Amino acid sequence: MGQEQPAARQNLVRRLATAVFGAPKYLKDPSLFHKMSLVPVLAWVGLGADGLSSSSYGPEEAFRALGSHTYLAITLGVFTALTVFTISYAYSRIIEHFPHGGGGYIVATHMLGERAGVVSGSALLVDYVLTITVSIASCVDALFSYIPKAWHGYKVEVACVLAVVLIVLNIRGVKESIAVMAPIFMVFVATHVLLLLDGIFTHTDRFAPLAVGFHSGLSHDLSTIGVFGIMMLFLRAYSLGGGTYTGIEAVSNGLQIMREPRVQTGKRTMMYMASSLAFTAGLLFLCYTLIGVRPVEGKTLNSVLADALFADWPLGGVLAFVTIFSEGALLLVAAQAGFVDGPRVMSNMAVDSWLPHRFAALSVRLTMRNGIVLMGLASIALLVYTGGSVSALVVMYSINVFLTFSLSQLGMSRFYIQRRREDAQWVRHLSVHLVGLVLCATILAVTTVEKFAEGGWLTLLITSVVIGICYLIRGHYQSVRKGMEQLDEALLDFPTTGPVNEAAPSRNDPxxxxxxxxxxxxxxxxxxxxxxxxxxxxxxxxxxxxxxxxxxxxxxxxxxxxxxxxxxxxxxxxxxxxxxxxxxxxxxxxxxxxxxxxxxxxxxxxxxxxxxxxxxxxxxxxxxxxxxxxxxxxxxxxxxxxxxxxxxxxxxxxxxxxxx
CATH class of the missing domain: 3.40.50.620 (HUPs)
Structure with missing residues (x-):
């Protein structure tokens, strides 16, 4: 009886674990990789959602930064769309030339050296923790836009519960978690296309006054703050809206989970993400200006826009709620990019001995359980520390994103310079990466200077600490490796004398x-x-x-x-x-x-x-x-x-x- 009870308890624990986390994968299944890999549409949902969801907070941050100079929003929308396509094209080239995934970390390591690689990798890790954190916090903000203010004190608790749910879903498996969230993604796409097209086609009469307002606003600012002042104002708003571009690198980091042929699948996924993000972010700026959206306490600008546009629709209140609810839910889907790509960056760094080797291990469900749990716990800690403040998190978020972007563009620029004799189109490719480098470095510099005292210092401090820890870990592994090499030199060619025993092992022998x-x-x-x-x-x-x-x-x-x-x-x-x-x-x-x-x-x-x-x-x-x-x-x-x-x-x- 004593042995039966522990066995029964173990079986119960196994059944509960299987129910919550899913069944182990059968490694000998010849179609295992095909079953677990993602087609472009599912990859767009799982990885592209990070980019598309940034339209929920990136354009809003940029629009708010304009203050009373909202006439510049149209130009800001155009520049935002162009930047999305520029960075996306640059990452498509990374997908083509680095088809095994790893994105910014692999590019920086191979093209700029190990030191640049560990900086890029550490920045990516902090970035993906922030991806999870800001996505969950923005999700909660969007959902609480339609909940009485008396309940807003529970935002952090709700956010932490959502983080735990995502940890469990991702331990079950990437494809399984994405399949659960795909309907949310599609509802978001449908409702936001409806929202944006309604904002444009039902307000065509406002285009002429909008053009007049642009001219008068520009003339007024030229006479008061001058060309330089307008440029600085625009650059500040453009840079503070850098959160719009976060997530673009997610596809290149997650190529390992793409369906073969991976490069074509990755590039198609990148095209889907870039087109949807440029369309959504660009038209949001236009709609903000056409409708004359103004901040309302306790509501996001997108919820204010939805209320205004759907007010005259039958069941308009319900439609507005579904639109913003899907936005909040998509932000939850976007956190997937952190859980999908963050552990993969950790595993690449673990293979290179920058992080503990256990982070390269897969669970019986073929997920990077150690990395998933660590990313989730770090996200919960940040949610508690910041009180779930999206503004604070976006500032922290944007700095590391553009540090990685800048290193990636610099690495690819060097790549094409080195290949100038083999690639007939190297000048065209190089020019794209150089433009991307200038844009990303500019946004990085402005965001760091502008927001350093508001929380940017914390991102730089955390990233520096992660880099320092990586060097300590690498130094330890190198010392151990030297000791093991001494054993190899002494023992691998161990000499022996005497006859070789070719007999089969006997059952009864020790x-x-x-x-x-x-x-x-x-x-x-x-x-x-x-x-x-x-x-x-x-x-x-x-x-x-x-x-x-x-x-x-x-x-x-x-x-x-x-x-x-x-x-x-x-x-x-x-x-x-x-x-x-x-x-x-x-x-x-x-x-x-x-x-x-x-x-x-x-x-x-x-x-x-x-x-x-x-x-x-x-x-x-x-x-x-x-x-x-x-x-x-x-x-x-x-x-x-x-x-x-x-x-x-x-x-x-x-x-x-x-x-x-």
């Missing part, structure tokens, strides 16, 4: 089950430790390894096959070495995302096959154990030991000393 990864001095050291610590004890050695699917290998069936072949080749080297040392040897191999579960399952089977067996594994040991060692180096060996000893299998962890 058996050492050694857990290994790639063929390295680490694994050889562990094998030799078994020999010296337990001399003449074991006759058989069975090597066990798991081909771990992480974000670096989860790109397609061919990559998985290559990974499996590589691990198998390493296992065969271990078997050959053990036979040269006189052991009867064999190996077991599994392909999985979770090392612990897979190893425990294999060892249970081997324990039944070889009753007189002991499991051995190595664990890095440092002269002075620091608190961060457990974060940077997984505790896989100890987790496996606990599980196997509970099952009655003796498990020994052999220390591998690294002096750093």
């Amino acid at each position: 058996t050492a089950i050694q857990l290994v990864s790639a063929y390295s001095g680490f694994g050889v050291h562990t094998l030799l430790s078994i020999l010296t610590t337990f001399p003449k004890t074991y006759k058989n050695v069975i090597f066990v390894s798991v081909a771990v699917i992480d974000s670096g290998s989860f790109k397609g069936a061919e990559e998985l096959e290559a990974l499996e072949r590589s691990v198998q080749e390493g296992l065969l080297k271990y078997v050959t070495l053990a036979r040269r040392l006189g052991f009867a040897a064999d190996y077991r191999l599994a392909v999985a995302t979770d090392v612990v579960e897979s190893v425990v399952g294999i060892c249970r089977e081997l324990g039944e096959e070889y009753p007189r067996s002991t499991v051995f594994t190595g664990q890095l040991t440092f002269r002075l154990e620091k608190f961060y060692h457990r974060m940077l180096h997984n505790e896989t060996a100890f987790a496996i030991q606990r599980r196997l000893q509970w099952d009655g299998l003796t498990t020994v962890i052999l220390p591998i000393r690294v002096s750093i």
